[in-house]
Amino acid sequence: MFMVTTNDIPGYRITQVLGEVMGLTVRSTDFGQGFAAGFRSLGGGEIPEYTQVMYEARQVVMGRMWAEAQQRGGNAIVAMRFDAGSIQNFTEICAYGTAVVVEPLAPQAPQPAPPQPQPPRF
Secondary structure (H helix, E strand, O other), rough: OOOOOOOOOOOOOEEEEEEEEEEEEEOOOOOOHHHHHHHHHHHHHOOHHHHHHHHHHHHHHHHHHHHHHHHHHOEEEEEEEEEEEEOOOOEEEEEEEEEEEEEOOOOOOOOOOOOOOOOOOO
């Protein structure tokens, strides 16, 4: 199954559009993460505690979106996007896209193995 940010998938034809699918989660940091992040923010730069929370949240919402597409009978998602917002001390992460059914334009021919580099001859 493909999940792409483009409106089409090179080498594939969209045969059926199943509609918008999404995954949503609302996250917060635990006390330890928030405390450590507060100190890090004083010095500027990346805050790894928040980066980890956001990374995990994106993985969760993509999985939920993927599951919804499969439930509808899709084998791909096109025009996938992320959205984020905040509600008080919480962060909402949403992934959304269009569930579709795709099929290859032509049968996939096996790719030949790349040539092995030869050692130099002196």
